[in-house]
Structures are given as C-alpha cells and as structure tokens.
Amino acid sequence: MLTDQSITRRARHLSLAFFLSLVSTLLQAQDKLVIVSPHWEGVKYEFTQAFEKYYLKKSGRTVLLRWMDLGGTSSIEKAVDALYRATPECCDIDIMFGGGMDPFESQKIKGHLFPYKIPDELLNQIPKQVQGVDLYDLDYNYYGAALSSFGISQNIPVCKYLHLPQVSTWEDLTQPGLESWISSADPRKSGSVHMIYEIILQAYGWERGWEILYQMSGNIRSFLPDSPAPLKEVTVGDAAYGLTIDINGLSQQTFLGRENVRFFIPPNVSVINPDGIAILRGAPHLAIAEDFLNFVLSPDGQSLWMKPLGEQGGAQKFGITRMGIIPSMYPNDPSKLLVPTNPFVERIGFIYDNSLGSLRWQLVNQLMGQTIIDIHPHLQAAWKAINRLPPEQAEPLKNEFSQPFINESRVKELSQLWRKDKVAADRLGNEWMQQAVKRFDRLTQRAETLLSVIHK
Secondary structure: OOOHHHHHHHHHHHHHHHHHHHHHHHHHOOEEEEEEOOOOHHHHHHHHHHHHHHHHHHHOOOEEEEEEOOOOHHHHHHHHHHHHHHOOOOOOOOEEEOOOOHHHHHHHHOOOEEOOOOOHHHHOOOOOEEOOEEOEOOOOOOEEEEEEOEEEEEEHHHHHHHOOOOOOOHHHHHOHHHOOOEEEEOOOOOHHHHHHHHHHHHHHOHHHHHHHHHHHHHHEEEEEOOOHHHHHHHHHOOOOEEEEEHHHHHHHHHHHOOOOEEEEOOOOOOOOEEEEEEEEOOOOOHHHHHHHHHHHHOHHHHHHHHOOOOOOOOOOOOOOOOEOOOHHHOOOOHHHOOOOOOOOOOOOOOOOOHHHHHHOHHHHHHHHHHHHHOOHHHHHHHHHHHHOOOHHHHHHHHHHHOOOOOOHHHHHHHHHHHHHOHHHHHHHHHHHHHHHHHHHHHHHHHHHHHHHHHOO
C-alpha cells in the first residue's frame, strides 16, 4: 500500500532521475542552440527531435536545443529589447522563432537581426509573396517559417444548450446576447491576438474597426495572458467563443471533433500571415543557427507542419497543423495533408498592409490596453446597461460608446511617438485611460437614468 510518505519519496527519486537525465543530456551534447519562441509544446518537441537527427546526420555531432519561454510575442520583444540595451553586441540568444511577421520587422528596424540568405536551392522554392503578403524580408533579415490565419473557435454543445447563435464573422461577436461568453487574450502579451485586432482594423477601416472592437470587448469575459488560454476556456465550456490562431483552433477541432469544437476563418475579413523566423545579431552559435534556419525552411522542416501525424517526414507525437511556404508541397488532394486549404490557390481574405501593421503595433496595443483592457469593468458595465435599453434609446449611446479615442489622421504621427519618446507616449496613454473611464461611467449613468424612467 502506498502511503503519503512513500509517494513523496518516489516523487523525489523521479525528480532526481529527471534532473540527472537532463544533466547527462547537457554534458553529452557537443553543440547547443538557444531559441526564443512563443510556440506551444508540440512545435518545440517536433522540431527538436527532427533537427537533432538532421544535424547529427549532417555534421556527425550532437546538438541540444534550448527553448526559452519568455511568454507571448509581445513579451519576447520586450525581453529581447532589454537584453540588447544591456549588452548591445549579443543577447545570448541565437534564434527568434514564431509570432507573426510584424515583430520581426520591428526587430529589423532596431538592428537586432542578423541578415542571412538561405541557399538558393531553398530560396528558389519559396515565392516572394502569398496573397499580397511578403514571405521573406528582401534584405534576408527574416523569413516566414509557416503560414497562419486567424479565426473563431466555437463550443457547439454550449451554444446549443444556451441557444447562442452560430456566428460567422467578427461583427457577429458584437451581439448583446453574447455578454461574457467570448474569450480573448491581451494583445500586449500575445502577438497572434494582436494580429486579430489589427486585421479587424484594416478589414473594416479605422472607425468601423474600433466600433467592432469596443462592442466585442463588451462581450469578452476577460483578457487572458497568452494566446492558448481563450481556447482552453472554450474547450471546458467557460466560454462559447474564443479568438484564436488557426494552429490552436484546428488542433483542438481535430482532437475533440467538429461536433464539439468548431474552428472557422471569417470569410473575406481574415488574412494569411507568415509566422517569422530570424537569427538574432551576435548569435553565440551562428553556424548552428544557420543550419536550423535552413532546416526549418527546407521541405523536411516544412513537412513537420503539414503531413499527418505519424506519416514519414511528418510530426511523430504532436499534429501541428500549419500551412507551409513551399507551393510544390501542396498535393491536388488536400485530404493528404493536415491543413484545410492551399493558400497559393484559394483566396482567404483581403490584402493585409504589413508595413502599416508594423508601424502602429505599439499604438494599437496602447489603445487596446488603456481604453479597454485596463478599465474593462467600466466598459462592461456601460455595455450591459446600454443593451438593456430599447433599440431607439440605445443607439445614440452605443454610437458614443464605440468611438475611437484618436482619429485615423493622427495614427502615423502618434505611432512614431512610441518609438521615440516613451515618457510622452505613456503620458498620452494615461490620458486616454482617464477619458475612457469618464466616457464609460457617464454612459452607464445615462443608461441607468433612462431605464429608471422606463420602469416607473
């Protein structure tokens, strides 16, 4: 019979065994590579296993891949920036892997990337663009390692039980009946969720985009710390809808079945976006970093994203489900791959302006943070009160509720502020927060006053 003490002793032995195994691996590996990435466990595991075999065969040497977990893309960017401020020559990291393309353009501007042109036999297989979006930097500072799209995951049983609607686009998430049934993440901590908000702003335009973002945020239960978290809430039924990147949504749909969790991409208002990879300036293991980049962008590396689990050349433990960047790897029969579509043939949405998205990355994060996330209870209270009114009385309040706090004409000017004067930028952000609290509290009071007259 196992007692608490015996269980504790066994746990200690297991922990010691794991530690000794890890030390043994560290001592035995002849080479090392340090990667910072927001990717989930499956991506890290599959690329580690495959690259170790590739590297051993190529060089006759063993290699240890050390994956640094610094949080989501936005948190990684802040950490990398801080490391380079401390030691400008080197941040002791070799590879930055994952998180869209905008952060890589930002790191390029800051001079944090190492230009590396992959061999021509690999580069010639990759088109310069897909659906109007660049697949790699023309100066070879960064490359798209895979393709992503963005959409909504829906818990089918929860929606049926609560009689919630079948949504099909971002606008549908603004419906009053969805209050507290939508899950999202904080775009300041998650690059993929930031992309969803930037997509909405570009697809609908600045004014209409913010209208959707404010009203949708009134229905969001909370803003979670990383991109996988909303899908977890959808999976367990705490939320009916979640904003997510395709890799998370499709993986969960495959695991649980379409009858339980449905992932879909809103038609014409989503985009194909490359997920970047780059070598960081001063990489301590430069030659190995170049080998890793070559591997990820080769057919062998691309197969890990796309081929069914367990198939030769595909992932062996985790089905990753990601669209690759080499058109010739898409067969005529899409059922032979994990991915649901060929982005080089089928158009998914509008043409995304990558330069604009990169320019205003920090500005959009600040607006989302200061006027929505950090004062979310005030926003929720106003939205709830407004939606209790009859439509004709709610409409003017709803219009005021949804107005952006800056005009589009000022976007480029203020975007530069976040690059040049952090103190002034923070001061402006605090002003927006105060304005937002006053606006939403005022609207709550007006709505409650109108309701009290109605109920007399």
